[in-house]
Amino acid sequence: MSTRQDIYWVNLDGHWVQESEAMVPVENRGLMYGDGLFEAILYHQGRLMVLESHLNRFFYGLNHLGLQFSISKDELSRMLIEGVHRNHLQNQDVIIRLQCWRQGGRGYAANTSMVHHYVSFKPSNPTLENSPQGIRLFQSAIPLAPKSPDECMVKSSNALRYVLAANEAIANGYDEALLLNSEGYIAEVSNANIFWLKSNDLFTPSLACHILRGTRRDALINKVTSAPKYQIIEGEFHTNELFDADLVFTLNSIQGLRWVKSLNQTELAVAHDQLEDLTKLYQEALLR
DSSP, rough: OOOGGGGGGEETTEEEGGGGGOOOOOEEEEHOOOEEEEEEEEEEETETTTTTHHHHHHHHHHTEEEEESSOOOOHHHHHHHHHHHHHOOOTSSSEEEEEEEESOOOOOOOOSOOOEEEEEEEEEOOOOOOSSSSSEEESSSSOOOOTTTGGOOOSSSSOOHHHHHHHHHHTOOEEEEEEBBTTTEEEEETTBEEEETTTTTEEEEEEOOOOOOOOHHHHHHHHHHHSOOOEEEEEEEOHHHHHHOOOOEEETTTTEEEEEEEETEOOOOOOOHHHHHHHHHHOOOOOO
């Protein structure tokens, strides 16, 4: 018998139903072709974190994919808050997943721009505190696929390369995968953007490396740019840059800032004072 915390309300095409009752046809374009996109949004201490950035990316992606969503940003924001309250999760950290895919069935050529949507709500452990243990990265043999500048703003449902790279890392005994782009430059981690610090210079791959433009990435860059202590440098970099860094860390919407302990079998430096300082800056950036 299910307990109360096992029962969650979700929103499927504007209707609130219990998760176990939410059903979609097997032949749907999201499943068959990855013809859609998603956002993972964190609810923390009564707030939807960096919501504007998430919604801007979501609606930008819809436009890029030629999809029409009948719900406005304000209506969507209210729906997300309503879902948190319906599930009695307002005093917890909550992972909200907003999934959207094109209506229709078989055939690569689409005959509609209308969409289906699904929003789920699940409690999470606190995520804004930096993990006391660093993560271990494995350099994947799977290159990141080239993206146009517009595609860097789309969190596509087609995430096969990230899945394969993440599985490769786990199979080799590591926590996450580091992906390079097709030209051999550092791109991103299988589930996050990557940064590293050398003296007071904070480096991160540029969008020219075909990375996803992360909402947390933008938040930290904007915060650091407004502060005099660190200099942001975006560009194309080789892996050896990480071995010479004072600190390497990753950022994503759910797990926040995590420092990197090692790459392959090589231990990386960790400047604890700078880690504490950048973690503070990151948290301030989210609460603006």
